[in-house]
Amino acid sequence: xxxxxxxxxxxxxxxxxxxxxxxxxxxxxxxxxxxxxxxxxxxxxxxxxxxxxxxxxxxxxxxxxxxxxxxxxxxxxxxxxxxxxxxxxxxxxxxxxxxxxxxxxxxxxxxxxxxxxxxxxxxxxxxxxxxxxxxxxxxxxxxxxxxxxxxxxxxxxxxxxxxxxxxxxxxxxxxxxxxxxxxxxxxxxxxxxxxxxxxxxxxxxxxxxxxxxxxxxxxxxxxxxxxxxxxxxxxxxxxxxxxxxxxxxxxxxxxxxxxxxxxxxxxxxxxxxxx
Amino acid sequence: xxxxxxxxxxxxxxxxxxxxxxxxxxxxxxxxxxxxxxxxxxxxxxxxxxxxxxxxxxxxxxxxxxxxxxxxxxxxxxxxxxxxxxxxxxxxxxxxxxxxxxxxxxxxxxxxxxxxxxxxxxxxxxxxxxxxxxxxxxxxxxxxxxxxxxxxxxxxxxxxxxxxxxxxxxxxxxxxxxxxxxxxxxxxxxxxxxxxxxxxxxxxxxxxxxxxxxxxxxxxxxxxxxxxxxxxxxxxxxxxxxxxxxxxxxxxxxxxxxxxxxxxxxxxxxxxxxxxxxxxxxxxxxxxxxxxxxxxxxxxxxxxxxxxxxxxxxxxxxxxxxxxxxxxxxxxxxxxxxx
Amino acid sequence: xxxxxxxxxxxxxxxxxxxxxxxxxxxxxxxxxxxxxxxxxxxxxxxxxxxxxxxxxxxxxxxxxxxxxxxxxxxxxxxxxxxxxxxxxxxxxxxxxxxxxxxxxxxxxxxxxxxxxxxxxxxxxxxxxxxxxxxxxxxxxxxxxxxxxxxxxxxxxxxxxxxxxxxxxxxxxxxxxxxxxxxxxxxxxxxxxxxxxxxxxxxxxxxxxxxxxxxxxxxxxxxxxxxxxxxxxxxxxxxxxxxxxxxxxxxxxxxxxxxxxx
Numbered sequence: 001x002x003x004x005x006x007x008x009x010x011x012x013x014x015x016x017x018x019x020x021x022x023x024x025x026x027x028x029x030x031x032x033x034x035x036x037x038x039x040x041x042x043x044x045x046x047x048x049x050x051x052x053x054x055x056x057x058x059x060x061x062x063x064x065x066x067x068x069x070x071x072x073x074x075x076x077x078x079x080x081x082x083x084x085x086x087x088x089x090x091x092x093x094x095x096x097x098x099x100x101x102x103x104x105x106x107x108x109x110x111x112x113x114x115x116x117x118x119x120x121x122x123x124x125x126x127x128x129x130x131x132x133x134x135x136x137x138x139x140x141x142x143x144x145x146x147x148x149x150x151x152x153x154x155x156x157x158x159x160x161x162x163x164x165x166x167x168x169x170x171x172x173x174x175x176x177x178x179x180x181x182x183x184x185x186x187x188x189x190x191x192x193x194x195x196x197x198x199x200x201x202x203x204x205x206x207x208x209x210x211x212x213x214x215x216x217x218x219x220x221x222x223x224x225x226x227x228x229x230x231x232x233x234x235x236x237x238x239x240x241x242x243x244x245x246x247x248x249x250x251x252x253x254x255x256x257x258x259x260x261x262x263x264x265x266x267x268x269x270x271x272x273x274x275x
Numbered sequence: 276x277x278x279x280x281x282x283x284x285x286x287x288x289x290x291x292x293x294x295x296x297x298x299x300x301x302x303x304x305x306x307x308x309x310x311x312x313x314x315x316x317x318x319x320x321x322x323x324x325x326x327x328x329x330x331x332x333x334x335x336x337x338x339x340x341x342x343x344x345x346x347x348x349x350x351x352x353x354x355x356x357x358x359x360x361x362x363x364x365x366x367x368x369x370x371x372x373x374x375x376x377x378x379x380x381x382x383x384x385x386x387x388x389x390x391x392x393x394x395x396x397x398x399x400x401x402x403x404x405x406x407x408x409x410x411x412x413x414x415x416x417x418x419x420x421x422x423x424x425x426x427x428x429x430x431x432x433x434x435x436x437x438x439x440x441x442x443x444x445x446x447x448x449x450x451x452x453x454x455x456x457x458x459x460x461x462x463x464x465x466x467x468x469x470x471x472x473x474x475x476x477x478x479x480x481x482x483x484x485x486x487x488x489x490x491x492x493x494x495x496x497x498x499x500x501x502x503x504x505x506x507x508x509x510x511x512x513x514x515x516x517x518x519x520x521x522x523x524x525x526x527x528x529x530x531x532x533x534x535x536x537x538x539x540x541x542x543x544x545x546x547x548x549x550x551x552x553x554x555x556x557x558x559x560x561x562x563x564x565x566x567x568x569x570x571x572x573x574x575x576x577x578x579x580x581x582x583x584x585x586x587x588x589x590x591x592x593x594x595x596x597x598x599x600x601x602x603x604x605x606x607x608x609x610x611x612x613x614x
Numbered sequence: 615x616x617x618x619x620x621x622x623x624x625x626x627x628x629x630x631x632x633x634x635x636x637x638x639x640x641x642x643x644x645x646x647x648x649x650x651x652x653x654x655x656x657x658x659x660x661x662x663x664x665x666x667x668x669x670x671x672x673x674x675x676x677x678x679x680x681x682x683x684x685x686x687x688x689x690x691x692x693x694x695x696x697x698x699x700x701x702x703x704x705x706x707x708x709x710x711x712x713x714x715x716x717x718x719x720x721x722x723x724x725x726x727x728x729x730x731x732x733x734x735x736x737x738x739x740x741x742x743x744x745x746x747x748x749x750x751x752x753x754x755x756x757x758x759x760x761x762x763x764x765x766x767x768x769x770x771x772x773x774x775x776x777x778x779x780x781x782x783x784x785x786x787x788x789x790x791x792x793x794x795x796x797x798x799x800x801x802x803x804x805x806x807x808x809x810x811x812x813x814x815x816x817x818x819x820x821x822x823x824x825x826x827x828x829x830x831x832x833x834x835x836x837x838x839x840x841x842x843x844x845x846x847x848x849x850x851x852x853x854x855x856x857x858x859x860x861x862x863x864x865x866x867x868x869x870x871x872x873x874x875x876x
Contacts, residue, residue: 028716035717051452051475052735072543095287115629115853121807122852123845124814126727127829130348131841134355134653138345154755154804161800196800199762203755203804206722213725221346227543228728232449233318234552235475236545244724251723252716351836359653375836379650416820419830444739445830446730446820453731454820459738 025256051235059241072227072239078246080223084140085212088147089254092208093201095148096155103156104163105185121153125211129218143215143223150211151204158200162193198262205254209247308341309512314362315347316497317448319542321553322388322468324534325523331537334522338515349420351375357382357502364505364516368422369495369581373599374590381503384578384600386517386571388497391559394423394430394487395467397477402461404483407490411440416460419445422496423464429588430492452476468559471551494581499571506601518606521571525610528557528570561614569609573602655839660846663839673828673840679847681824685741685813686851689748693805696749697756698798704757705764706786722754726812730819739820747819748812752805759801763794799863806855810848 036056042048043055050058063074103110129146136142166188174184216225224243231239315323326344329335335342345362347353353365354372358380372382396415398404404413410431417424424443431438446454455463456476465473467486474482499520501513527534531553539546564572582596637657643649644656651659663669700718704711726733726747737743767790775785817826825844832840 027712031713031716032720049476052732069547070543070545071539077543098287111628112632115632118807118853118856119849122810122849122856124811124818124826124848126818127814127826127833127841127845130352130833133348134352134359134361137361153807157804158759158800161796165796195762195766196797199759199797199800203758206719206754209723210725214727217725217727218348221542225725225728226346229449230318230543231545232728232731233320233472234545234548235452235472236548239543240728244728247725248720248723252719255719255723349833351834355652355836358650375652378652378836380652419827420834424834442822444820444822445818445827446734446739447727447818450731450734450820453734457735457738459734459820 051237054238054241056241056245058238059245062238063242063246070236070239072242074242077223077227077243080140080220081209081212081216081225081247082250084143084215084223085147085209085250086254088144088151088212089205089208091144092148092152092155092204096152096200096204097159097197099152100156100159100163101185104160104189105181117153117156120149125150125214126218129214133219138219142219143212146215146219147208147211150214151207154203154207155197155200158196158203159193162196163189165196166192194266198258198266201258202255202262205258206251209251209254213247307339308336309339311335311340311342311364311512311516312345312362313342313516314345314353314356314365316350316353316366316368317347319346319538319544320468321535321538321549322497322556324531324538324549324553325520325527327538327541328527328534329519329523331540334519335516338519340512340515340519342516350422351420353500354380354382357500360502360504364499364501364513366497367500368425369498369578370422370426370585370589372498372500373582373585373592374425376594376599377590377592382500383503383506383598384495384498384500384573385506385513385602385604386499386521387495387573388499388571389495389556389559390562390565390572392486392488392492392494392496393466393468393556393559394426394464394492394496395470395484396423396462396464396487397455397470397473397482397484398462399455399458399477400481400483402483404462407434407485407487408436410462411436413461414442414444415462415464416444416446416451416454417464418448418451419443421448421464425589426492426494426584427464429494429584430487430490432588433491468552468555470555471548475548493577494584495573495577506604510604513604514606517571517604521569521606521610524560524570525612527553528560528612528614531557557614560612565612566614567611569605569611571605572609573600573605652836652838655842659839660842663837664843664847678823678825678828681741682813682817682826682848683851685744685748685816685824686809686855688741689745689752689813690806690809690855692745692749693752693756693809694802697753697801697805698760700753701757701760701764705761705790718754718757721750726751727815727819734820739822743819744813744816744821744824747816748809751812751815752808755804755808756798756801759797759804760794763797764790766797767793795867799859799867802859803856806859807852809855810852814848 040055040057043053062072099113103113125146128149132146133142136145163185170188171184174188179187213223213225213228216223217229220226224247227243228240231237231243313326315326323344326342330342330344347366350367350371353362353367354375356362357365357372358375364385366388367382369384369387372380372384376382396407396410404410407430427441428438431441444454444460446460451463451465451469452473452475454460455473463473467484470482470484499517505513532550535544535546535549535553538544538549560570564574568574578600579596582592582599586592640657644654663673664675700714704714733743733747737746764786771789772785775789780788813824814826814829817824818830821827825848829841829844832838832844
């Protein structure tokens, strides 16, 4: 096959990939719109009081239009939350993968740290956060720490599993060929674990926004979490749902970005998606 | 092995740098003002308006103070923070610092907020409850950390009900109204100042309530607290703080709508709801004591009653009542509430 | 027989040792720095509140422990079954994937505790609502991991079996599912600890009993020894469930290589 034909093939494959992604995403958007319509209609038909469940149109109008009675300052709060959650996510992703690599590398470190990580992860953060707050005080660092504590575990577990699940035959082969531990690590374990790492990162993406919000419930006077908790007290429910809509869209957006990276870095994994 | 470790160390260092950079976005105050960390009792409510009024009009700065108002986590957390020097002054329900003084927390009450106790019980009128004694055997929804739950044994004994005869359902503070509205509980304990919010879910003509103070519950409620150490080392700062705060209360009580307007510049609140909330708060300031002696006055008799309630029903106290408060820091002259 | 007892002891003893060292350090720190009991209680005090009959009796520990334990176990079983089933559905059918995936992803970004008043209104409180909340919090890792496992199959292997005219079902059952076992177990491990967290979130929303209920009560009275005792118990439940899944993993996948080289 000459270069020209190979290029043409690649272009066609990429075109198909792009087309399919577009169709997939378009259908996802349709589903989401469908869900919002369902929500709007149910509330109207069932006459649900606004303090229990407002309509999405009420929630969105509280978000987009200036309200006579309140000054929500959405820009400030959205910016705060997005900053916390993105930074928290990057820190978690990097540290999580890094720690998992260290754990798999050194059995001693694994014995020391795994029980501790499992221990930390079983603690409900909403119970522990006031204690953390007392020790560390308010501020964005505490929020990021809380987001980290909530979302680091999936990254570590998945990365570890990925690094460990190598076929025995393959390992025997490369050892027979006198591969060093480092070589095995770099050339076999890490590439093999990419699907696992990306799964872990995808799980982590939605969890880190939950972590950032929980952090704000406890340790902040700004951010979308703060708006929620403030509005809850006064039964001012529409802004709660405005905040929740922004939060889920932000989490979904990050998830989508991670999926995109996954597709780009592991194109071979997706050819087999056509079952 | 070394290369890997170096890589990991570098990544961690990078991460820490990002965090540090984020920290730089917090603003710094002018250096010549004295920094004060003031911790509220809970999330923002109408009765927090005065502090923002003072902030807006620059009254703290006039006295040389740079006050950082921190949203709170409950009276218990306020006491913990004061005792561990995380905050200089805080708001707390009066029995809490008294109880915890016995456990080693060196905190004192230095000023009062609500003169009449706003504790209240809400229920559906059609549930058949007409007097406090009817609470026996009912299911009560209240957040565990709420002052109502802590003071329930004392109030129960006062009205002649066995405190253990009720079933408590611990709820998220946000769910107070929902718990009662959905009839998942017979009764909700909430401050009377929360009535406007209750009425959003339960129409006023169907909402029954009784205020504990009307049945003899005479303890003090929200108060300003600080540590023994601060009183000893920095009484001037406390005096200035209280002077500004009560001046702000004086202003707020005369101009409730404007105060809520100012509050809404700092926090995302619904103004109409909070004005209703603040107006109810004001009712608990309209007492003869506040008219004649001034807002924030610590009445020795009522402090003693609070102390006795704790001593009898919560925790045996080994220190004299004088140890739990200090009224020498109140402004002189006091601001009187002419309602 | 002797060998496996020996092996078991050799595994547990170091872990217990680390635990005791950790306790000793904790005790040391509290004593040396004279930390006040309501900032950080000493482990001795914590265990007293848990085990010493004179003090522990007023907490009625077993009532609360059993309530939470039931919730954790029930929600975990529900999470595992429903999570894996949904993942299989999503991987099998493109239509379901397009319908369900966006909803699941959006839903999972919501902090469930923000919906507390709503949940209370719609579902009330008690054992079943708590399991529901725990499920909602813990199901995502199982779905994501299981789907990833079902998809990430070696291309050559797929080409081979297709060449041998394997049907879609055969490919699924004989190739995809066994291939995804490591993924599934990883997902279950993550969800196990999240079931603990989720049960507690459910109890925080509204409850009459359970470790979450006790934790809140202890917070109210600044009874830090009891608070820490609850937290330790919760972690113990999480760790136990986690280890049990690890054990199941070795049983189901004995071929998985164990890291042997130093």
